[in-house]
Amino acid sequence: MHMPGDVVLGGLFEVHYTSVFPELSFTSEPNQLSCHGFDTAGFRHAMTMAFAIDEINKNSNLLPNMTLGYSLYDNCATLVIGFSAALLLASGQEEQFLLREKCFGTPPVLGIVGDSFSTFSIATSDVIGLFNMPIVSYFATCSCLSDRQRFPSFFRTIPSDAFQVRAMIKILKHFGWTWAGLLVSDDDYGLHVARTFRSNLAQSGGGCLAYSEILPWGEHPAEIKRIVEIMKKSTARVVIVFAHQIHMIQLIEEVVKENVTSIQWIASEAWSATAVLQTPRLMPYLSGTLGFAIRRGEIPGLRDFLLQIRPDLKHNNSYGNSMVNQFWEYTFQCRFAPPHAGWVEAGGSLCTGQEDLESVGAELLDVSDLRPEYNIYKAVYALAYALDDMLQCKDVIDKSGQNCDTLKTLEPWQLLHYLEKVNFTTSFGDQVSFDENGDALPIYDVMNWLWLPDGGTKVQSVGLVKKLASEAEELTLDDDKIFWNFDSKQVPLSVCSESCPPGTRMLRKKGQPVCCFDCVPCSEGKFSNTLDSMECTSCPEDFWSSAQRDHCFPKETEFLSYHEPLGICLTTTSLLGTFICAVVLGIFTSHRSTPIVRANNSELSFLLLLSLKSCFLCSLLFIGRPRLWTCQLRHAAFGISFVLCVSCILVKTMVVLAVFKASKPGGGDSLKMFGAVQQRGTVMVLTSIQAAICTAWIVCASPAPHKNTQYHKDKIVYECAVGSTVGFAVLLGYIGLLAILSFMLAFLARNLPDSFNEAKLITFSMLIFCAVWVAFVPAYVNSPGKYADAVEVFAILASSFGLLLALFGPKCYIILLRPERNTKKAIIRQCECIK
Numbered sequence: 001m002h003m004p005g006d007v008v009l010g011g012l013f014e015v016h017y018t019s020v021f022p023e024l025s026f027t028s029e030p031n032q033l034s035c036h037g038f039d040t041a042g043f044r045h046a047m048t049m050a051f052a053i054d055e056i057n058k059n060s061n062l063l064p065n066m067t068l069g070y071s072l073y074d075n076c077a078t079l080v081i082g083f084s085a086a087l088l089l090a091s092g093q094e095e096q097f098l099l100r101e102k103c104f105g106t107p108p109v110l111g112i113v114g115d116s117f118s119t120f121s122i123a124t125s126d127v128i129g130l131f132n133m134p135i136v137s138y139f140a141t142c143s144c145l146s147d148r149q150r151f152p153s154f155f156r157t158i159p160s161d162a163f164q165v166r167a168m169i170k171i172l173k174h175f176g177w178t179w180a181g182l183l184v185s186d187d188d189y190g191l192h193v194a195r196t197f198r199s200n201l202a203q204s205g206g207g208c209l210a211y212s213e214i215l216p217w218g219e220h221p222a223e224i225k226r227i228v229e230i231m232k233k234s235t236a237r238v239v240i241v242f243a244h245q246i247h248m249i250q251l252i253e254e255v256v257k258e259n260v261t262s263i264q265w266i267a268s269e270a271w272s273a274t275a276v277l278q279t280p281r282l283m284p285y286l287s288g289t290l291g292f293a294i295r296r297g298e299i300p301g302l303r304d305f306l307l308q309i310r311p312d313l314k315h316n317n318s319y320g321n322s323m324v325n326q327f328w329e330y331t332f333q334c335r336f337a338p339p340h341a342g343w344v345e346a347g348g349s350l351c352t353g354q355e356d357l358e359s360v361g362a363e364l365l366d367v368s369d370l371r372p373e374y375n376i377y378k379a380v381y382a383l384a385y386a387l388d389d390m391l392q393c394k395d396v397i398d399k400s401g402q403n404c405d406t407l408k409t410l411e412p413w414q415l416l417h418y419l420e421k422v423n424f425t426t427s428f429g430d431q432v433s434f435d436e437n438g439d440a441l442p443i444y445d446v447m448n449w450l451w452l453p454d455g456g457t458k459v460q461s462v463g464l465v466k467k468l469a470s471e472a473e474e475l476t477l478d479d480d481k482i483f484w485n486f487d488s489k490q491v492p493l494s495v496c497s498e499s500c501p502p503g504t505r506m507l508r509k510k511g512q513p514v515c516c517f518d519c520v521p522c523s524e525g526k527f528s529n530t531l532d533s534m535e536c537t538s539c540p541e542d543f544w545s546s547a548q549r550d551h552c553f554p555k556e557t558e559f560l561s562y563h564e565p566l567g568i569c570l571t572t573t574s575l576l577g578t579f580i581c582a583v584v585l586g587i588f589t590s591h592r593s594t595p596i597v598r599a600n601n602s603e604l605s606f607l608l609l610l611s612l613k614s615c616f617l618c619s620l621l622f623i624g625r626p627r628l629w630t631c632q633l634r635h636a637a638f639g640i641s642f643v644l645c646v647s648c649i650l651v652k653t654m655v656v657l658a659v660f661k662a663s664k665p666g667g668g669d670s671l672k673m674f675g676a677v678q679q680r681g682t683v684m685v686l687t688s689i690q691a692a693i694c695t696a697w698i699v700c701a702s703p704a705p706h707k708n709t710q711y712h713k714d715k716i717v718y719e720c721a722v723g724s725t726v727g728f729a730v731l732l733g734y735i736g737l738l739a740i741l742s743f744m745l746a747f748l749a750r751n752l753p754d755s756f757n758e759a760k761l762i763t764f765s766m767l768i769f770c771a772v773w774v775a776f777v778p779a780y781v782n783s784p785g786k787y788a789d790a791v792e793v794f795a796i797l798a799s800s801f802g803l804l805l806a807l808f809g810p811k812c813y814i815i816l817l818r819p820e821r822n823t824k825k826a827i828i829r830q831c832e833c834i835k
Contacts, residue, residue: 001050001072003050005069006067007066009068009070009113009380009383010086010112010114011046011072012072012075012085012086013043013072013075013114014045014075015046015326015327016036016038017039017076017246018037019034019036035076038330041372042074044373045138045373047305047309048299048376048377049072050070052377053070055301056068056384062385066391071089073086073088074323075115075116075120077117082115082120082124083120086115090109110383111133111134112124112134112136113376114135116138116139117140118141118145120140121137121145122140122142122188125154126151129150132413133412134153134412134416137156137157138158138376138379140158141160141269141270142160142161143161143162143192143193144188146437146438148437151438153412153416155434155438155439156379157379158440159439159440159444159467161189161242163439163444164193164268164292165197165200166200167475168197169197169200169206169207170465170475171266171290171475172206176495177237177264178206178208178495178496181211181236181238181240182211183240183247184242185243185244193268194214194242197242208496208515210234210496211234217246217247221254224251224254225254227254228254228258231255232258237262238264240266241265241267241271243268243271248274248277252286256281264289264484265288267290267292267447268291272291272292273447278449278457279457280457283451286449287483287485288449288483290446290447290482291446293444293447294444295375295430295443295444296461297373297377297378298370298428299367299370299374299377302367302370303367306365307357309357310353312325313336313353331357331364332360333349334349335350336351371445374428378430382434385422386421389418389421390417422434430443441466442466443467444466446462446475446477447459447460448460448482450483460481462481462482463475495515496513497509497519500531500532501550502527502528502531502533502551503522503546503548503550504520505536506533522545522549523536525539525544525545525713526538527545539552540552542555542707555709555714555715556716558712558715558716558718558785558786559624559718559785559786561623566790567623571623574620574797577612577801577804578617581613584808585609587816588602595823596814596815596821597815605652605808608648608649608807611642611645612800614637614640614644615800618634618637621633622792625718626705626720628704631721635703635720635722639693639731640687642796645803646742647738653762689734690731694731697724697728697731700727701723703722703723704720704723705718705720706718706719711784711785712784717785719785719786720789732777735773739766739769742762742766743763743769746760746762746763746766761810765802765803765806768798768806772798772802776792779795780792780795
């Protein structure tokens, strides 16, 4: 289809979707080829370019004093035909065209609008680009065409697949779909998309592909059946299809045959608005489809222009108007004279050219949803604005540095220079310009296929995706408008594995994609508080994980408390021991003048009772929350109190031995050498040594409160760290040394008369004392946490009670129950018996 003009623009469109031809050469004429399957939408695309040029010619502000023409070719959806047509357009420049001189012959073609297929555009640009002829495609989306080194003259008014892929991944993330299938056509369009999609999906971490299959060209029912079986068996509910209309027709026929339902289709721009798929038979399977569609635009006057289309009856099937004539025959089911043999005889009608287009041309005249047409409209205007800038001499563009106003010839490379800088706004309000890769500002409408209650269909816009100035993609969706073709009418779930709830982490299944995983509970002391955590986080030192492992809470603190049963028992026992000591002290005080009290060294007895009272009270320092002063004081008080106690016992034992030794002939001096002063001095010296040990220990390595988390992972055991194990060992060792010494002396005096001496009682008490503390060491070492303190308190109380009962029990018995034995006469009698 051709219209002459001062400058001619070429166009490549898919007016037929299949072709049959014999041997073809690059010099073949279009009328030698046999194209079949008239595509009304493709014809409307071609007429949109014709309308845009007609509108530009009527615009006095754009390209004044110049008429644009066009040469439009049908590629018949066949690469070799489209490529041949492109070469015919490019080879029309046999003579230079002078702007100010009359010219004859074929006008030059300065730019081409098309092609619609990525593969066709690649082949065409590879060759036509050598001549620097601008090619502006309205439907070729392959990201490979953005390669400026390979395709320096290629432009497009449709976004690149790279943008569409990123936008589609945003859709997946928006709805939480991490498990999807990918189907692509077996051409540059599909194969490049597949590579880009896998790469971007892996980088985004937004999901995984359950399968990736290639839809073949032509009739391959076995391969289509195999792909549908994969879809049927897969757990992926979302299927993304980057393919052409013909692929989807073949695929959906097999889907219907196999009755594969519950699929959420995601459509690329190539078929997202295809009317042939929106039928009552197919909508049970395709309704709810989400897809990207070319930005819809409005082209005022286009419908009126289409209504003015009329066939050329004088030059039927000629180069000039064969495209319009074929449309007319297809629409009205008639033939122009002369028809082929048998047409009239078979009842066919002849075309008159006066048929009413408005009565039957609904598909052609439907301008309510102009998408590819709007891109064609923008492509024509981009070439026109670039040509206008060039003719207005807005820049020095001649290779030799010559200004454009001195040029008499128009060359494609000149137009290419201005096309790179073109920037204008359409009547619909959209800005048109090209980036450094020749791509237009990317924007897509998000479409949803709606199945109406009356059985009708509707493709509605539910959102928008566009590129921001920050190079990021912005997705805007109206979720409430989206129709979901599922029983629940809710967003479908498409995941390989269910999301791991808080308290678990993902463990990838061996040999499967990263989206397929098991949910493993977090171990003790770790938590996760988000969905799909890759790792569990350790709780802070003073915190522990909950039973659900979804948060941390402060650890339970443990120490020997006054409020727990064990602490209450030990406290009560300690106070009981203190009370008994006080009672015994009161008894001895009230009977201090009696012979039995005086005969048993009353001063040492009183001191011994006070030290035992201190032993009982010091055990209280081991109960309660450890603090610095209690940690420092508890062992010092314990050590000094027990040394004082054992020192008194040791001195008492030495006194007993001295007394009986003095009672023998020649032994009088022994008692004088160990009188009251020496007894006090001995006790003081022995106790001072322990005080010095405690002081050195506290100064050098002081005991201090310590949070111990080794005993229980979920508890903090508050304890007093001894600071220096050596200091603690020396303290206990010194007590043990005095106790053993007392035991040995008492053991040597065990055969003295029972009624007078205390040797056997001291021996028995020291035996209890040593036994308790020998048993204490292993019990203390093996008792965790607060039980170590309980063991130490128990040892203090047991040894204290042992000493108290063994040493003072018999005396209190005599004083209170056998007063007749508490007389001087009775004691003298015992002494005389001994003599």
